[in-house]
Amino acid sequence: MQHTNSNQRPAIHCLLWALLVPHSLLLILNVRSWLLIQGEAGAEETFVASWLGCFQVLFILAEVAVYLAYRLRYIRFDWTFYMASFMAHVAYMWAFTLNLHDIIPSAIQPWVVNEGNVGRWNFTLMMPGAFCSLYALTKAIFNKVSSETSLFAVVVGLIGIPVLWYLLVSVLQPLMLGSFTEVVMIVFSTALVTLFLAVVIRLFDNFIFKDKSLRFTEKHYVLALILGLAAPLGGLYLNKIIPFPVDFQSTVIYALAVLNGLILMWKPGAEGFASIRLFLRFLTLPFIAYFFLVFLPFLPLSLFAIIAMGAGFLMLTPLALGLFQGRITYNDYALVCSVSGPARARAIALMGFLIIPVYFTSQIYQDKAGLDRALAYFYANDMESVSLTDSEIERAVSALMQLRDRKAAKQLPYIAGVYNHFVFGDMVLPDAKIERMYRWLTNAELPKTELDFFGSPRSRSSWGVAVPPKKEVEIASIDHELSRPGASTVRVKLRNYANDTHSLYVGKLHLPEGVFATGMKLKIEDEWVAARIFDRKTALWVFEKITEVRRDPALLIYRSLNELELRVYPFPAEGIREVELKFEYNPLADATIDIGGNVINLNPTSNKPQLMVSNGLILKAERVRRYAFERKPYLHFILDYSLDSKHVANDYLPKIIQISKTLGVEKLAITAANVGSADIEEIRIIDVQSETEIVKEIEAIQLAERGGFWIKRALASEILRASNVQEAVYVEQTPIFVVLAGDHFAGDVDISLKEWHWLIPDMEQWYLFQNNTLVPKPVFEGIGGGPVAVFKRGETVQVASVSRQAVLNVESSESLAVYSLAEKRFVAFDDYIQSASSAAWRKAAEAWKSAKQSALNPASLEQNRLKLLSVSRDLSVLLPSTALIVVESDSQWKMLERKEKQSLSNHSGLEFEEKQASEPAWWLMALILLIFVYWKERKSRRFFASSAEKF
Numbered sequence: 001m002q003h004t005n006s007n008q009r010p011a012i013h014c015l016l017w018a019l020l021v022p023h024s025l026l027l028i029l030n031v032r033s034w035l036l037i038q039g040e041a042g043a044e045e046t047f048v049a050s051w052l053g054c055f056q057v058l059f060i061l062a063e064v065a066v067y068l069a070y071r072l073r074y075i076r077f078d079w080t081f082y083m084a085s086f087m088a089h090v091a092y093m094w095a096f097t098l099n100l101h102d103i104i105p106s107a108i109q110p111w112v113v114n115e116g117n118v119g120r121w122n123f124t125l126m127m128p129g130a131f132c133s134l135y136a137l138t139k140a141i142f143n144k145v146s147s148e149t150s151l152f153a154v155v156v157g158l159i160g161i162p163v164l165w166y167l168l169v170s171v172l173q174p175l176m177l178g179s180f181t182e183v184v185m186i187v188f189s190t191a192l193v194t195l196f197l198a199v200v201i202r203l204f205d206n207f208i209f210k211d212k213s214l215r216f217t218e219k220h221y222v223l224a225l226i227l228g229l230a231a232p233l234g235g236l237y238l239n240k241i242i243p244f245p246v247d248f249q250s251t252v253i254y255a256l257a258v259l260n261g262l263i264l265m266w267k268p269g270a271e272g273f274a275s276i277r278l279f280l281r282f283l284t285l286p287f288i289a290y291f292f293l294v295f296l297p298f299l300p301l302s303l304f305a306i307i308a309m310g311a312g313f314l315m316l317t318p319l320a321l322g323l324f325q326g327r328i329t330y331n332d333y334a335l336v337c338s339v340s341g342p343a344r345a346r347a348i349a350l351m352g353f354l355i356i357p358v359y360f361t362s363q364i365y366q367d368k369a370g371l372d373r374a375l376a377y378f379y380a381n382d383m384e385s386v387s388l389t390d391s392e393i394e395r396a397v398s399a400l401m402q403l404r405d406r407k408a409a410k411q412l413p414y415i416a417g418v419y420n421h422f423v424f425g426d427m428v429l430p431d432a433k434i435e436r437m438y439r440w441l442t443n444a445e446l447p448k449t450e451l452d453f454f455g456s457p458r459s460r461s462s463w464g465v466a467v468p469p470k471k472e473v474e475i476a477s478i479d480h481e482l483s484r485p486g487a488s489t490v491r492v493k494l495r496n497y498a499n500d501t502h503s504l505y506v507g508k509l510h511l512p513e514g515v516f517a518t519g520m521k522l523k524i525e526d527e528w529v530a531a532r533i534f535d536r537k538t539a540l541w542v543f544e545k546i547t548e549v550r551r552d553p554a555l556l557i558y559r560s561l562n563e564l565e566l567r568v569y570p571f572p573a574e575g576i577r578e579v580e581l582k583f584e585y586n587p588l589a590d591a592t593i594d595i596g597g598n599v600i601n602l603n604p605t606s607n608k609p610q611l612m613v614s615n616g617l618i619l620k621a622e623r624v625r626r627y628a629f630e631r632k633p634y635l636h637f638i639l640d641y642s643l644d645s646k647h648v649a650n651d652y653l654p655k656i657i658q659i660s661k662t663l664g665v666e667k668l669a670i671t672a673a674n675v676g677s678a679d680i681e682e683i684r685i686i687d688v689q690s691e692t693e694i695v696k697e698i699e700a701i702q703l704a705e706r707g708g709f710w711i712k713r714a715l716a717s718e719i720l721r722a723s724n725v726q727e728a729v730y731v732e733q734t735p736i737f738v739v740l741a742g743d744h745f746a747g748d749v750d751i752s753l754k755e756w757h758w759l760i761p762d763m764e765q766w767y768l769f770q771n772n773t774l775v776p777k778p779v780f781e782g783i784g785g786g787p788v789a790v791f792k793r794g795e796t797v798q799v800a801s802v803s804r805q806a807v808l809n810v811e812s813s814e815s816l817a818v819y820s821l822a823e824k825r826f827v828a829f830d831d832y833i834q835s836a837s838s839a840a841w842r843k844a845a846e847a848w849k850s851a852k853q854s855a856l857n858p859a860s861l862e863q864n865r866l867k868l869l870s871v872s873r874d875l876s877v878l879l880p881s882t883a884l885i886v887v888e889s890d891s892q893w894k895m896l897e898r899k900e901k902q903s904l905s906n907h908s909g910l911e912f913e914e915k916q917a918s919e920p921a922w923w924l925m926a927l928i929l930l931i932f933v934y935w936k937e938r939k940s941r942r943f944f945a946s947s948a949e950k951f
Contacts, residue, residue, distance in 0.1 A: 018128045018129055018132040019059075019063045019085070019128075019129040019132070019133075020060065020063045020064065020067065022125040022126070022128050022129060023056065023059050023060050023063065023125065023126075023129065024060060025125055026056065026121065026122060026125040026126065027053075027056045027057070027060065029121055029125075030052075030053065030056065030118075030122070031053070033113050033118060034049055034053070035894070036112060036113055036891050036894050036895060036898075037104060037105060037108050037112065037113055037891045039889070039890030039891060039894075040105050040107055040108065040889055040890055040891055041103075041105055042105065044102065045102060045103055045104070045105055048099050048102050048103050049103045052092075052095065052096060052099065052103070055092055055095070056092075059088065059092070066081075077136075078140060079137055079140035079141055082133050082134075082136040082137035082140055083137055085129065085133035086130060086133035086134050086137055086194075089126055089129050089130035089133060090130065090190060090194070092126060093122070093123060093126055093130070094186060094190070096119075096122050097119070100115060100118065100119055101115070104118070107889065108891055109545065109546070109548075109892075111545040111548075111895070112891045112892065112895045113891070120297075123297045124296075124297045127296045127297045127299065128293075128296060131296055131299065134194065134197060134198065134201070135201055137198070138198045138201045138202055138205070139205065141198075142202050142205070150202060153199060153202070154199045154202050154203050157195060157196065157198070157199030158196075158199055158200070158203065161192055161195055161196045161199070161303065162196070162303060162306055164192065165189075165192050165303060165304075168188065192303065193300045193303050196302070196303045197299065197300070197302070197303075200302075200316060200319070201319075204319070204320050204323050204324070205323075220267045220268070220328075221265065221267070223324060224261070224264040224265045224267075224324075225261075225265070227264075227317075227320050227321050227324045228260065228261035228264035228265065228321065228324070228325075229257075229258070229261035229262075229264075229265075231317040231320065231321065232257045232260075232261065232317055232321060233254075233257060233258075233261075234317070235315075235317045235318075236248060236249070236253065236254060236257065244298075245294065245295070245298060245413065246411065246412065246413060248412070256284065256287045257287075259284060260284040260287060260288060260325075263280045263281065263283070263284055264324070264325060264328065266280070268328045268331045268332050268335070269331065269335070271335065271339055274332060274335050274336050274339060274340075275336055275340065275344070275348050277332050278329075278332045278333060278335075278336050278345065278348050278349060278352070279348050279349075279351065279352040280352065281325070281328065281329040281332055281333075281352070282329065282348070282349045282350075282351075282352030282353040283352040283353075283355055283356070284356075285325065285329060285352070285353055286353060286356045286357055287356060288318075288321055288322055288325050289322070290414070290415070291318045291321075291322075292318045292319070292321075292322035293414070294318070294412075294413050294414070295315065295318040295319070296318075298315065299315075299316075299319065301315065302315040302316050333345055333349060336348065360415070363402075364418075364419060364422050364423055366399075366402070367399065367402055367403060367406065367419075367423050368422060368423045369399075370395060370396065370398065370399020370400070370402065370403070371399060371403060371423060371424075371429065372907070373392070373395065373396055373399065374396045374399055374400060374437055375429075375907045375909040375910070376859075376862075376907075377396070378436075378437050378440065378909070379433075379858065379862075379907065379908060379909030380858050380859045380861070380862035380863075380907065380908065380909070381713060381857075381858045381859060382857060382858075382859035383713075383716060383717055383720055383856070383857045383858070383859070384857070385859075387674075387675065387676020387677065387679075387703075388441075388675060388676055388707070390706065393441050393442075393675065393706065393707055396437075396441055397438065397441050397442060400434055400437055400438050400441070400446070401438075401447075403423075403429060403434060404431075404434055404446065404449060405449060406419065406423075407429075407431070407434075408449040424906070424910060425902065425905060425906035425907075425910065426902060427902065427903075427906050427910040427911060427912055428910065428911055428912070428913060429909070429910055429911070430911055433909065433911075434446065436747075436748070439708050439746075439747055440675050440707065440708040440709075440710045440747070441675055441707050441708060442643065442707065442708060443642040443643040443644060443674075443707060443708035443709065444643075444708075445746075467502065469502045469503055469504035469547060469569065469570070470498040470500055470502060470503045470504070471503070471504055471505070471506060472496065472497040472498040472503060473494050473495065473496050473497070473498075473503055473504065473505035473568075473571060474494070474495055474497065474596075475492060475493070475494060475495075475507070475595065475596045475598060476493040476494060476495040476576060477492075477493045478490060478491070478492050478493075478595060478598050478600060479491045480600055480602060482602075483582075484838075485587045485836060485838075486584060486585055486586060486587040486603075486836070486837060486838050486841055487518075487582070487583070487584050487585075487838070487840075488582070488583050488585075488591070488602040488603075489580060489581070489582050489583075490580070490581045490582075490583065490593075490595070490600065490602070491578060491579075491580050491581075492566075492578065492579050492580075492581065492595065493576055493577075493578050494568060494571070494576065494577050494578070494579065495574075495575075495576050496571035496572065496573065496574060496575055496576070496577075497574065498571075498573070498574070499573045499574055500573055501570045501571060501572060501573055502570060503569070503570055503571040504547065504567065504568070504569045504570070505566070505567065505568040505569070505571070505577075506565065506566070506567050507565070507566045507595065507596040508559070508563055508564070508565060508566075508594075508596065509563065509564035509565070509566060509581075509593060509594065509595050509596075510562060510563055510564075510593065510594040511562060511563075511564065511583075511591075511593040511594070512562065512589075512590050512591070512592065512593075512609060512804070512805040513561060513562060513804070513805050513806045513807055513848075514585060514586055514589050514590075514610070514612055514805055514806070514807050514845065515583055515584075515585040515589075515591050515593065515602070516583065516584045516585070516841070516844045516845075516848065516877050516878065517556060517564060517581065517582070517583060517877070517878040517884065518582045518583065518584045518840070518844070518876050518877050518878070519531065519580075519581070519582035519876060519884070520554065520556050520579065520580065520581055520582070520884045520886065521579065521580040521886070522552065522553075522554040522568065522577075522578075522579050522580075522886040523577065523578040523579070523580075524552050524886075524888060528580065529886050529888075530886070531554065531556065531884040531885055531886045532884070532885065532886075532893075532896075533869070533872050533873045533876070533878065533882050533883070533884055534869075534882065534883055534885055534896055534900055535865070535869055535881070535882065535883070535900045535903050535904060536557055536880075536881050536882055536883045537903055537908065537911075537912075538883075538896060538899045538900040538903045539555060539557070539882075539883035539884075539885040539896070540555070540557070540883065541899065541911075541912045541913075542885065542887065542892065542895065542896050542899065543555045543567060543569075543885060546569075546887060546888075546892065547569045547570070552569070552570070552886070552887070552888040553567075553569060553885060553886060553887050553888070553892075554566070554567065554568045554569075554579055554885070554886040555567040555568075555883060555884070555885050555886075556581070556878065556883065556884040556885075557878075557883045557884075558878065558879070558880040559754075560752075560754040561754065561757075561758060561852070561880070564878075566579070566581075566595075583602060584838070584840055584841050584844055584877070585602065585603060585841065586610070586612055586616065586618065586835050586837045586841055587603065587605070587606075587835055587836050587837060588605075588606055588610065588618050588833060588835040588836075588837075589603070589606060589609075589610040589612060589618065589805060589835075590603070590606055590607055590608055590609050590610060590805050591603035591606075592607055608621065609802075609803065609804055609805035609806075610805055611624055611789075611800055611802075611805070611806055611808060612805075612806070612807050612808065612835075612845070613807070613808055613810060613816075613832075614807060614808075614842060614845035614846045614848075614849050615842060616834070616835050616837035616841070616842050616845075617832040617833065617834060617835070618832060618833040618835050619808075619829070619831070619832060619833075620831045620832065620833060621802075623829070623831040624789050624802055624818075625787075625802055627789050627818045627819065627820060627821070627829075628787035628788060628789045628802040629732075629787055629788070629789075629821045630762070630786070630787050630788070631731075631732055631733055631734040631762060631788060632667070632732060632733045632734070633665050633667075633733065633734055633735070633736045634665060634667035634668055634669060634685050634733045634734070634735060634736070635656075635659065635660055635663065635665045635667070635668040635669070635688075635735075635736050635738050636668070636669045636670075636671070636683075636718060636722065636735040636736065636737050636738065637652075637656055637659075637668060637669070637670045637671070637738050637739075637740060638671055638672065638673055638711075638714050638715070638718060638737060638738070638739045638740065639652060639670065639671070639672040639673070639698070639701070639740050640672075640673075640674070640709045640739070640740055640741045640742045640745060641672040641673060641674045641678075641701070641703050641704070641705045641706075641709075642674040642675070642705065642706070642707060642708050642709040642742060642745070643674070643705060643706050643707055643708070644705070644742075644744070645674075645705055645709075645742040646705065647742070649694075649695040649698035649699050650695070652698055652740065653691060653694055653695060653698075655740060655769065656668065656670075656688070656694060656740075657688065657691070659738055659767070659769060659774060660688040662774060663736065663738075663767075665688070665736065666687060666688050666689070667685050667686070667687060667688065667733065668685070668686060668688055668694075669683050669684060669685050669686070669735070670694070670697045670698060670701075671683070671701070671714075671718060672701045672703045673703070673709065673710070673711075673713070673714035673717070674703065674705065674706060674707045674708065674709055674710070675706070675707030675708055675709075675710050676703075676707075676710075676713075677703075677713065677714055677717045677718075678701050678702060678703040679702065679703075680701075680721075683721060683722065683725065683730070684697065685729065685730070685733065708747060709741060709742070709745055709747055710747070711739055711741070711747060711748065711749065711751060711768075712748070712751045712753075714739070715737055715739070715751070715753060715756075715766065716753070716755070716756050718735070718737065719735075719737075719753070719756045719759055719760055719763075720756065720759070720856065722735050722760065723759035723760055723797065723798075723799065724796070724797050725797070726792065726795075726797055726826075728819075728824045728825070731790050731797070731819050732821065734760060734762050734763060734788075735760065735763070736763070736765075736766070736767070737763075737766040737767070738766070738767045738768075738769060738774075739766065739767065739768050739769065740769050740770075741768060741769065741770040742770075743770065743771050745770060749768055749775075749777065750777075751777075753766075753779050755855040755856060756856060757779050758806070758852065759798075759799065759856075760799060761788060761799060761800065761801040761804065761806075762785050762786060762788050762799070762801065763779060764778070764779065764785045765777055765778045765779060766779070786801055786802070786803045787801070787802050787803070788800060788801050788802065789802055789818055789819070790818065790819035790826075791808060791810070791816060791817065791818050791819075791829070792816075792817045792818075792819070792826050793810040793814075793815055793816050793817070794815070796809070796810065798810065807845050807848060807849060809849050809852060809853060815828075816828075816829050816830070817829055840875070843875050843877075844875055844877040847868075847871045847872065847875055847877055847879060848877070848879065850864075850868070850871070851868055851879045851880055851881060854868065855880060855881075861881070861908075862907070862908055865881065865904060865908065866904055868881050868882065869881070869882055869904070899912065
C-alpha cells in the first residue's frame with residue numbers, strides 16, 4: 001500500500017473520529033434498547049435486528065482497521081473510500097427506516113421502547129459520518145475539474161435539481177399513474193438529495209475554502225453580513241412561523257446570534273489585536289457548533305423544504321455559517337500561532353471556547369445544589385433539625401425561581417437532555433411541588449414566568465389524553481385456605497360488570513397490625529404469574545403506564561399502617577379475573593381482614609386484638625387491661641408565625657379562651673411554627689384560666705415571623721415531642737392539636753398523619769382555626785380514642801391502644817415497663833405468652849418495626865430507602881415503602897428494574913413525569929413535507945382525471 005500524504009492527515013483524522021465515536025455510541029444505545037425487548041421478539045424481529053446489528057459492528061471494525069492503517073501510514077484515501085463510506089451510511093439509514101417497525105414487536109409499549117426516540121438517535125449519530133464522507137467526496141471530485149466546469153455544475157445543480165424533483169413528484173409520477181416503484185423512488189430521491197447537497201457544499205467551498213482565490217478576503221464583509229447576520233436572523237424568523245425542529249424563540253439565542261454576527265464582521269488577517277480576535281471567535285464557536293449539530297440530521301430535508309416553501313433554503317444556514325466561521329477561525333488561529341506561538345494560540349482558543357460551556361456547567365451545579373437543598377428540607381426533612389436560616393431560605397427561594405424559569409424556558413435539543421440528566425437525574429420536579437415549596441418558604445404564591453420578548457413560555461400541552469378506565473368491577477367470591485399455622489392464602493374472583501375491557505378494580509384491604517402481605521399472584525389467561533417486590537413509586541408509575549396501553553398488571557400497596565390497596569387491570573368485557581394474596585400472622589393473634597367489605601377471619605382460633613413484640617411474645621391481654629386508662633385531653637395550640645402574620649399575645653388570647661370553652665377542655669400547651677418549628681426544651685401544660693400565664697407562654701416563644709406555614713411538619717414535630725415525654729403529668733394526658741392559622745393562610749390543610757398517628761393512638765382529630773371558624777380535621781386512620789396502655793423500654797415510650805392490635809416498637813420484651821395510673825410511675829411488665837410464631841413472621845415483624853420507625857423522620861426514610869427495599873425483598877414481605885406488582889412481559893420486568901435504579905439514585909421528591917406528553921416537533925417538518933407531496937400528487941391526479949373525462 002502507499003503511504004498517506006501528510007497534508008491529508010488532519011482532515012482524515014477528523015473524518016475517522018466523526019465515524020468511530022458516534023457509531024460506537026449508537027451501538028451501545030441500540031444494544032441497550034434491544035436487551036429490553038429481545039424476550040418478546042419473534043424470529044423475524046430477531047433476524048432483522050441481528051443483521052442491522054452486524055452492519056453496525058462491521059462499520060466499527062472497518063473504521064478501527066482503517067484508523068490503524070492510517071496511523072501506520074499504510075493507506076491512501078481517495079474518492080473511492082469516501083464514496084464507499086457515504087453509501088454505507090445512506091444504506092444503513094434507509095435500511096433502518098424501512099425496518100424499524102419490524103424490529104420492535106407490536107406488543108412493546110412506547111414507554112418501554114419508543115420508536116421515535118430510537119429513530120432520532122440513529123439518524124442523529126449516523127449523520128455526522130455521512131456528512132463528513134459527502135464533504136470529503138465532494139472536495140475530492142471537484143478538485144479534479146476546472147473552475148469553469150465546477151461553477152457550471154454548481155449553477156446547474158442548484159437550479160436543475162429542485163426543478164427535476166418537482167417535475168418528478170408533481171408531473172411524472174401522476175402522469176405515469178404511480179408506475180414508479182417504491183425502490184425507484186427511494187433511489188431517485190436519495191440520488192437527487194445527495195447531488196443537491198454536494199453542489200451546495202461546493203458552492204460554499206468556492207467562496208470560503210478556495211485558498212488561491214482572493215474572493216474570501218475581498219468579499220468578507222458581504223459574506224459576514226449575509227451568513228453571519230441576515231441568514232441566522234432570517235432562520236430564527238422562519239422558526240417563529242414553523243418551530244422546526246424545536247422552538248428557538250428566546251432572547252438569549254437572538255442575542256448570541258447577533259453577537260456572533262458582529263464578531264464575524266471583524267475581518268481576519270491583520271496582526272493587530274489578533275489574540276483578542278481569536279478569543280472572540282472561539283467564544284461563540286460552541287453556539288454555532290451546537291446549531292450545526294442540531295440541524296445536521298435534517299440536512300437531507302433541505303431540498304424538499306426549498307420546494308415546499310420559498311424560505312426553505314434557510315435550513316442550509318447552519319451549514320453555511322459553520323463552514324464560514326470554521327474557516328475564518330482557523331485563519332486567525334494560524335495567524336496567532338505564527339506570531340505568538342502554538343502554545344499561546346491553543347491557550348487563547350481554549351479559554352474562549354470554554355466560557356459558554358463553563359457558564360452552562362456552573363448553572364447546572366447551582367441549580368442542582370439549590371434543588372438538593374429544597375428537596376432535602378421539604379421531602380426528606382429531619383424532624384430533629386433546627387429551622388432554616390434566613391440565608392438558607394433566600395437561597396432555596398432563588399433556586400426554586402431558577403428551576404421554574406428553566407422548566408418554562410425552551411427545551412433545546414441535547415442541552416435540555418444534559419441539564420435534566422445532571423440536575424433532575426432524568427426525572428422531573430412537578431410544578432405543583434415547586435409551587436408548594438415556594439409557598440412554604442415565602443407565604444406567597446409563586447410568581448408567573450415573565451414572557452420572553454421573542455416568544456412565549458414553553459408549551460407542555462398533551463397530544464393525547466388517556467381515557468380513564470371504568471370501575472364497574474366488584475368482588476364475585478372470596479376463598480381462603482390455611483397453608484400452615486400463621487399463614488393463609490386468599491383467592492379473590494373479581495367480576496367486571498361493564499361491557500368494556502378498559503376496566504380497573506381498586507379495592508381496599510383493612511387488616512390488623514401484625515398481619516403481613518407476603519405474596520400475590522395474578523391469573524393471566526391460564527397461568528398464575530407471581531408478583532415481585534419493587535420500590536413503591538416505581539411500581540405505581542409503571543402500573544399507570546401499563547394501564548394506558550391496556551396490558552395486564554396487578555398492584556398491592558400500603559395506604560396506611562392498617563390499609564392496603566389492590567389494583568387489577570384490565571378485565572374481559574363482563575368477565576372475571578382472579579388474584580391470589582398470601583398473608584403471614586402470629587398464630588395467637590387476630591387475623592381478621594376486610595377485603596372490599598367482605599370480612600374474613602384467617603385465624604379462627606383467635607379473634608381478639610393483641611399487643612405483640614417482634615420476637616413473637618404476646619402480652620397477656622388481662623394484664624394489659626389492668627393498666628389501661630383513658631387519658632385526659634389537653635389542647636395543644638400551634639400558632640402561625642409565618643411572614644406577615646403579625647400577631648401578638650393579646651391577639652391570640654381571646655381565640656385560645658374561646659376555643660377552650662367550645663371544646664370543653666381546661667388545660668393547654670402553646671407552641672409556634674412557620675416553615676420550621678420553635679425550639680422548645682419542654683412542653684408546659686397550663687390552666688386555661690391563667691390568662692397571665694398564657695400571655696407569658698406566647699411571649700416566651702423564640703421564633704421570628706418568616707416564611708410560610710408548613711402545617712404538616714408542625715403537627716408531626718409536636719406529635720413526636722408529645723409522644724416521648726415520661727413524666728406522669730404528660731403520660732396521663734393526650735393532646736388535641738389546634739392550629740391557629742393566619743387569616744390569609746392558603747396552604748394545604750387536608751393532610752395525612754398516617755406516619756405518626758400510631759404514636760398517639762387515642763388522638764381522634766385535630767382542629768384548624770381560621771377566620772374565626774373552628775374546623776375539625778380527622779386523622780388519616782379515621783379512628784382513635786379509647787383506653788390506652790403506656791409502655792417504656794429504656795428511654796423509649798410507646799402508647800398503645802388496648803382495643804387495637806399492634807406490634808410494639810421495642811427491641812425486645814426485656815426490661816419492658818408499663819405505666820401504672822394508681823402508682824403514678826412505670827412498673828415492670830413480664831407477663832407474656834410464648835406463641836408458635838414462624839421465623840418468617842418474626843423477621844417480618846422486625847422489618848415492619850424498622851419501617852415504622854424510619855417513617856417517623858423523612859430524613860431517615862430517605863436514607864433507608866434502599867435498605868428497606870432490600871429487606872422487603874429478602875423477606876418477601878410488603879412494607880409501606882414497597883409494592884407487590886405483576887406485569888405481563890419480560891420487557892416490562894426489565895423496565896421496572898431500570899426505572900427502580902433511576903428512582904433510587906435520585907431524591908424521592910422527584911417524579912418520573914408530569915402527565916404531559918411532549919410534542920413531536922422533531923418530526924413536524926417531515927410530516928409537513930409529506931403532506932405537501934401527497935397534496936400535490938392528489939391535485940395532479942384530479943387534474944389528469946378531469947382532463948381524461950373531457951376527452
